Amino acid sequence: MLTESASSPLLLPDLPAGLLRDKGDARDLFLQHGLPRRGSVAAERWKYTPLNKMAGMRLHLPHEDKAWKERVERTIASKQDEIARFPDAALLLFVDGKLQAHERTLATTPYAGLPRVTASEPLAALNVGSRCEAWRVVLNEDTPFLHVLFLATSSEEERLQPPSLPLLQTRLRIEAQSGSTSLCQTFCDSSACWNNDVIEIEVAEEARLEHVVLQERGRGSCAFSHTTVRVAEKASYAHISALKGEGLTRQEVSVALEGEEASCKLHGAYRIKGKGHIDNDTEIFHNRARCVSDALYKGVVEDAGRGVFHGKIFVAQDAQETRGYQMSRALLLSERAHAYHKPELEIYADDVICSHGSTVGALDEEQLLYLRSRGVVRARAEAILLEAFVNEALRCERKECAQALQAHLAQ
Amino acid sequence: MPPLLSVESLTARINEEGTNQGESSHGESSQGKSSKEILRGVSLEIPHGEVHAVMGPNGSGKSTLASILAGREGFEVEGRVLFEGEDLLALDPEERAHKGLFLAFQYPVSLPGVQGMRFLSEALDAQARARGEKEEDRIAQVKRVRALSRELGVEESMLKRSVNDGFSGGEKKRNEMLQLAALQPKLAILDETDSGLDIDAIRAVAEGLERMRDKKRSFLVITHYQRLLEHIEPDRVHVLLNGRIVRSGDKQLCAQLEAEGYAPLLKEHGGQEAAVQP
Ligand SMILES: Nc1ncnc2c1ncn2[C@@H]1O[C@H](COP(=O)(O)OP(=O)(O)OP(=O)(O)O)[C@@H](O)[C@H]1O
Ligand SMILES: [Mg+2]
Numbered sequence: 001m002l003t004e005s006a007s008s009p010l011l012l013p014d015l016p017a018g019l020l021r022d023k024g025d026a027r028d029l030f031l032q033h034g035l036p037r038r039g040s041v042a043a044e045r046w047k048y049t050p051l052n053k054m055a056g057m058r059l060h061l062p063h064e065d066k067a068w069k070e071r072v073e074r075t076i077a078s079k080q081d082e083i084a085r086f087p088d089a090a091l092l093l094f095v096d097g098k099l100q101a102h103e104r105t106l107a108t109t110p111y112a113g114l115p116r117v118t119a120s121e122p123l124a125a126l127n128v129g130s131r132c133e134a135w136r137v138v139l140n141e142d143t144p145f146l147h148v149l150f151l152a153t154s155s156e157e158e159r160l161q162p163p164s165l166p167l168l169q170t171r172l173r174i175e176a177q178s179g180s181t182s183l184c185q186t187f188c189d190s191s192a193c194w195n196n197d198v199i200e201i202e203v204a205e206e207a208r209l210e211h212v213v214l215q216e217r218g219r220g221s222c223a224f225s226h227t228t229v230r231v232a233e234k235a236s237y238a239h240i241s242a243l244k245g246e247g248l249t250r251q252e253v254s255v256a257l258e259g260e261e262a263s264c265k266l267h268g269a270y271r272i273k274g275k276g277h278i279d280n281d282t283e284i285f286h287n288r289a290r291c292v293s294d295a296l297y298k299g300v301v302e303d304a305g306r307g308v309f310h311g312k313i314f315v316a317q318d319a320q321e322t323r324g325y326q327m328s329r330a331l332l333l334s335e336r337a338h339a340y341h342k343p344e345l346e347i348y349a350d351d352v353i354c355s356h357g358s359t360v361g362a363l364d365e366e367q368l369l370y371l372r373s374r375g376v377v378r379a380r381a382e383a384i385l386l387e388a389f390v391n392e393a394l395r396c397e398r399k400e401c402a403q404a405l406q407a408h409l410a411q
Numbered sequence: 412m413p414p415l416l417s418v419e420s421l422t423a424r425i426n427e428e429g430t431n432q433g434e435s436s437h438g439e440s441s442q443g444k445s446s447k448e449i450l451r452g453v454s455l456e457i458p459h460g461e462v463h464a465v466m467g468p469n470g471s472g473k474s475t476l477a478s479i480l481a482g483r484e485g486f487e488v489e490g491r492v493l494f495e496g497e498d499l500l501a502l503d504p505e506e507r508a509h510k511g512l513f514l515a516f517q518y519p520v521s522l523p524g525v526q527g528m529r530f531l532s533e534a535l536d537a538q539a540r541a542r543g544e545k546e547e548d549r550i551a552q553v554k555r556v557r558a559l560s561r562e563l564g565v566e567e568s569m570l571k572r573s574v575n576d577g578f579s580g581g582e583k584k585r586n587e588m589l590q591l592a593a594l595q596p597k598l599a600i601l602d603e604t605d606s607g608l609d610i611d612a613i614r615a616v617a618e619g620l621e622r623m624r625d626k627k628r629s630f631l632v633i634t635h636y637q638r639l640l641e642h643i644e645p646d647r648v649h650v651l652l653n654g655r656i657v658r659s660g661d662k663q664l665c666a667q668l669e670a671e672g673y674a675p676l677l678k679e680h681g682g683q684e685a686a687v688q689p
Binding site for chain 2: 364366367369370371372373374375376377378380381384385387388389391392
């Protein structure tokens, strides 16, 4: 059992009153450990994404008064294109973390279950330890496609001194019961906010779920998400994300392959500008025999951006005939850009093929010359090569999602 | 009218990080760098409508010459190159393409994730835009490129694949030829496009070049073999040796080289190598 070292003090943001539950394991965990800090249990998993600056940061919850309701209406009215992006999909529309009624809204039920979190997941602990909306959704042949759209209103409080960010939290439980299903999450807010979401996913025997995430963060905005997935026998789960911007994003995806011949694919691409920071933290637990996992992350880092990938593969003792592949590649477009990769393999079975690799480099001058020698101007040649680079990690089966993913990261 | 291309006393050297400074023969290079002279004063004139061949042993500088003309960086270049009377060396690679220069690379790179037809469309549209012409209609463009690929024996499926990605050596060369035919440059430089091609493909390339040949368009064909030149009959043949053109002649020269090899020329000019000053 790890114990907290006393080397550095507890780090906590300035949380709004009434946010945390009165009791509960997750709440206690968060209050006990706080944000990751030197010497804490979470330090290793958060090594390249330090949150020290978040200590003392003021967070507030939107006041659900009349003015807020008007802002919600205005936000919805101004985001009609976004809302209509996937007309064939059922819709869950959240504004400031609150579910809004819409004609395509899917039947949902409030969900009271609380996912288990550990000390190395402090933001997930904050979410689970908080009072926030939590909904359960079932996907199957009748409802194969769900769009979950997160919008945020902007308010006067953003300009407060000292500054305060709205804390927007939701919890979702998605059950993919049967057939081939798709879930597309899009975050679309130009205003600064702090998102902190938890998603629990169950993929039932022989079911398939393709989970797509599109997100852009502006400067000063943060997005934390924690997705835990259980994949049953012969079921498959794919998580494909396109992240970009100048803000701070940490996306945790943890998949447990719980039935034989289950499979998962964790693919993602990102483009970082300014002082942006994007961290993909993945865990894949091979708990049964003959499961396959495939992780591929590709990033383009500009300016003083930082890209982080942590990929853990765990293979249990009786998970024989496991196949696990993991690759992370980053292109650095400036001298101040950085990328960190941290693979972690923990293997207890013997009939296992696992591979991992990572590359960091610049655009290939030979490829650029080839394009330019055909008349393509340098800037366009770069754009073509970058697009080709990220698109490899953005393939998905549902056409409209594939297009949305590629368009999201195209220049 | 000035010749299409005129190369005057072109020299090119490359800086290599000098790890063995003690052995460096170039005492004056102070930063621990040694420089290697690859082209040592190449002069060449290609009038409109002519086909010139360049032959020469491995490492003599043929590809270096071709790639400097296309705009590759990394060399210290001196001398002058005029393209239709304009200073070519002052232009970016893309600007040279816009003016009508094309290089079929000896070793074309692959572009994973960039589909062949898309690549060609980007190139054609970029050139049209740069010349102030109207971009070709997409459907007409695809149709035209497909017809060309049939003529040149390029599998149409290659247009759907990523450029040169997983292509065989010969397929890459055919693909260069297809790009050349689609882009219709004023000056086409072919750097060993015939190497690695099967006999039928060489004929297809020769026929393709023959179709494009007209009073204005010129070709600079770098090759090790007589076969392609038998098909396309060069106006001039130049021999590049140690970074210098040591002999120029008509197509007879090519037959002579085929028979005798480079040994007699090396004997005649070999002495210079030792005498060369940096
Ligand atoms: N970037 C470079 N760095 C160091 N040496 C180089 C570089 N580029 C070319 N050279 C050298 O310059 C010389 C000429 O090379 P080049 O490729 O032009 O020869 P070539 O005549 O095309 O030969 P081949 O018939 O084999 O294609 C060679 O000795 C080569 O090693
Ligand atoms: Mg060569």
